[in-house]
Amino acid sequence: MTFDSNVKYQESHEWSRKDGDFIVVGISDYAQDSLGDVVYIEHPEVGSMKKKGDPFGVVESVKAASDVYMPIGGEIVEVNTALDDNPANVNEAPFGNGWLIKVKPSDPSEYDGLMSSDDYQEYAKGLED
Amino acid sequence: MSRHDENLHAAIPALLYEISRPGRRATRISAVAAREEVPETALPQALIRSEDEQPKLPEVSELDAVRHFTLLSQTNMSIDTNFYPLGSCTMKYNPKVNEVAAAVPGFANHHPLAPEWASQGSLAVMYRLQEMLAEIGGFSGVSLEPAAGAQGEFTGNLIIRAYHQSRGDAGRRKILVPDSAHGTNPASVSMAGYEAVEIPSDSNGNIDLGALKAACGDDVAGLMVTNPNTLGLFEEHLVQVTRAVHECGGLVYGDGANLNAILGIVRPGDLGIDLMHFNLHKTFSTPHGGGGPGAGPVGARADLVEFLPGPIVVRADPAAIADANRDQSTYRFHMPAHSIGRLKAFHGNFGVLLRAYVYISMHGAAGMRSISENAVLNANYLKKLVDPVFPVRFKRTCMHEFVANGAVHDGIATMDVAKRLLDYGFHAPTVYFPLIVKEALMIEPTESENRETLDAFAHALSEIAREATENPDLLHHAPHTTPLSRLDEVQAVRKLVLRYEHRQDERT
Numbered sequence: 001m002t003f004d005s006n007v008k009y010q011e012s013h014e015w016s017r018k019d020g021d022f023i024v025v026g027i028s029d030y031a032q033d034s035l036g037d038v039v040y041i042e043h044p045e046v047g048s049m050k051k052k053g054d055p056f057g058v059v060e061s062v063k064a065a066s067d068v069y070m071p072i073g074g075e076i077v078e079v080n081t082a083l084d085d086n087p088a089n090v091n092e093a094p095f096g097n098g099w100l101i102k103v104k105p106s107d108p109s110e111y112d113g114l115m116s117s118d119d120y121q122e123y124a125k126g127l128e129d
Numbered sequence: 130m131s132r133h134d135e136n137l138h139a140a141i142p143a144l145l146y147e148i149s150r151p152g153r154r155a156t157r158i159s160a161v162a163a164r165e166e167v168p169e170t171a172l173p174q175a176l177i178r179s180e181d182e183q184p185k186l187p188e189v190s191e192l193d194a195v196r197h198f199t200l201l202s203q204t205n206m207s208i209d210t211n212f213y214p215l216g217s218c219t220m221k222y223n224p225k226v227n228e229v230a231a232a233v234p235g236f237a238n239h240h241p242l243a244p245e246w247a248s249q250g251s252l253a254v255m256y257r258l259q260e261m262l263a264e265i266g267g268f269s270g271v272s273l274e275p276a277a278g279a280q281g282e283f284t285g286n287l288i289i290r291a292y293h294q295s296r297g298d299a300g301r302r303k304i305l306v307p308d309s310a311h312g313t314n315p316a317s318v319s320m321a322g323y324e325a326v327e328i329p330s331d332s333n334g335n336i337d338l339g340a341l342k343a344a345c346g347d348d349v350a351g352l353m354v355t356n357p358n359t360l361g362l363f364e365e366h367l368v369q370v371t372r373a374v375h376e377c378g379g380l381v382y383g384d385g386a387n388l389n390a391i392l393g394i395v396r397p398g399d400l401g402i403d404l405m406h407f408n409l410h411k412t413f414s415t416p417h418g419g420g421g422p423g424a425g426p427v428g429a430r431a432d433l434v435e436f437l438p439g440p441i442v443v444r445a446d447p448a449a450i451a452d453a454n455r456d457q458s459t460y461r462f463h464m465p466a467h468s469i470g471r472l473k474a475f476h477g478n479f480g481v482l483l484r485a486y487v488y489i490s491m492h493g494a495a496g497m498r499s500i501s502e503n504a505v506l507n508a509n510y511l512k513k514l515v516d517p518v519f520p521v522r523f524k525r526t527c528m529h530e531f532v533a534n535g536a537v538h539d540g541i542a543t544m545d546v547a548k549r550l551l552d553y554g555f556h557a558p559t560v561y562f563p564l565i566v567k568e569a570l571m572i573e574p575t576e577s578e579n580r581e582t583l584d585a586f587a588h589a590l591s592e593i594a595r596e597a598t599e600n601p602d603l604l605h606h607a608p609h610t611t612p613l614s615r616l617d618e619v620q621a622v623r624k625l626v627l628r629y630e631h632r633q634d635e636r637t
Contacts, residue, residue: 040622062618062619062622063561064312064561064562065312127567
């Protein structure tokens with residue numbers, strides 16, 4: 001199980017990474033491992049505004065369809081359409097080309113409130129017990 | 130070497146197209162023309178299809194067709210052949226007396242457009258079933274229209290909306306749904322135009338009462354709740370839950386999927402549930418299969434009855450019947466005054482309704498209670514046997530089902546255990562649901578099974594746990610005895626093949 005230390009996390013298992021003025025969002029390795037083989041991604045509309053905690057899409061696997069939630073409020077500026085043909089990228093490279101959306105944050109300080117990699121690893125361990 | 134080590138994959142019957150030979154047929158249309166009273170007339174030329182346009186239907190004898198479908202049925206598992214502990218689905222035995230009643234020509238051949246006066250027997254069955262379900266659920270009225278549980282949920286959400294609209298209360302946009310709910314619950318909420326808000330469970334497997342109260346407000350239209358919940362646990366704070374939703378002005382919808390645990394013991398309506406669907410194909414022994422037909426009648430509290438989908442069946446006042454100027458029919462169709470409308474053509478799945486009526490009638494009121502007592506007893510007996518090997522998530526007394534962790538050993542997933550069970554002659558339990566339990570293995574034995582079957586199933590699980598340590602590959606590659614082993618689930622979702630496609634080289 002990988003816990004990328006260059007990103008921040010939230011309890012619903014999305015990660016966030018700073019990319020210039022933007023934030024790239026995906027789901028953690030822990031999340032993709034729990035979901036199993038991903039078969040479909042439902043994207044939000046590019047240009048739409050969402051608040052922190054809003055659902056922005058659905059990740060569907062052979063086991064379940066799960067909502068994914070905004071770790072930070074802002075405008076959706078890009079979605080990873082490559083996943084339409086290759087949803088398995090979410091399983092194979094959750095922190096890489098399995099990313100889901102790029103956000104232009106309304107309040108960049110929300111990023112600082114997210115969990116560190118160590119804290120998230122501790123949190124995920126707690127879920128196993 | 131055990132028999133499970135050998136390659137024992139059963140054969141898949143050949144497709145009808147593969148055994149098709151030109152000119153073979155099962156029936157011949159009787160030679161009416163030969164009797165001269167019906168002269169033979171050729172079809173107009175314009176209606177005759179060219180050879181290319183003719184449907185490519187398989188040509189087989191009656192025996193070929195019978196053998197094909199019989200063999201096909203034997204490659205499957207059913208409650209008539211195997212123990213089928215599919216959690217949350219209540220795969221109980223479907224008594225054959227139900228089928229006897231459904232085959233009575235007066236029912237089987239009755240036309241749904243026949244007038245009321247010629248349909249009194251069928252209407253009487255529907256009326257009595259409405260009354261029985263209302264009594265079992267603690268409701269004032271029932272509509273038999275919805276064709277399945279999920280359609281019942283959709284009905285409930287539409288009624289919740291109609292209720293608020295009738296009061297001029299337009300600001301309620303949210304329906305609360307616990308995180309243990311069936312996936313159909315939030316889907317039904319969305320279909321009805323509401324927003325689903327997830328409520329977490331607490332450490333005992335109940336709805337988290339604090340989180341629920343915090344979510345209640347004047348934007349909440351209602352709550353969807355399943356009791357017992359999908360963990361197989363009775364919601365210990367259900368009365369406080371329904372009270373909190375009512376106090377904020379919302380309605381409480383009950384998902385009746387797990388009613389098999391509480392028949393004749395507690396009535397959902399008495400616990401503050403305002404609307405609920407009954408899954409006749411679960412609780413009341415009508416067949417599951419092939420996606421239906423099922424039936425999901427919806428019950429409602431007194432002030433919501435007028436919103437039910439219709440028509441529902443009412444019994445005429447005897448005094449009115451005595452009036453010679455009126456139609457003499459005792460039972461009539463009635464559209465509730467503020468009905469949300471029709472949900473289904475004609476009158477629901479009548480054949481399913483009839484079977485449920487027979488089942489309830491055969492058991493009677495005392496029998497209803499004993500169904501649930503035995504379902505709960507069987508589940509707790511099995512839970513006790515399974516827990517030492519596959520730890521049960523919540524250690525409370527369960528209701529009709531329980532959820533264990535199927536990942537019995539490092540490198541073994543619940544799916545491996547489920548697949549291996551097929552080699553032991555058991556249908557697999559529900560897996561990976563509810564979502565809040567990791568590696569969930571959800572087991573519901575129902576009241577139908579005897580102690581020997583439960584013991585044999587628990588023994589099989591223990592054997593599989595032993596195999597998981599001694600020979601994990603046996604599990605990774607299971608099942609070994611079915612016609613096909615592991616299917617490609619990703620491709621099955623992404624590239625659906627829904628019909629047979631002719632190959633170029635195929636004979637027609």
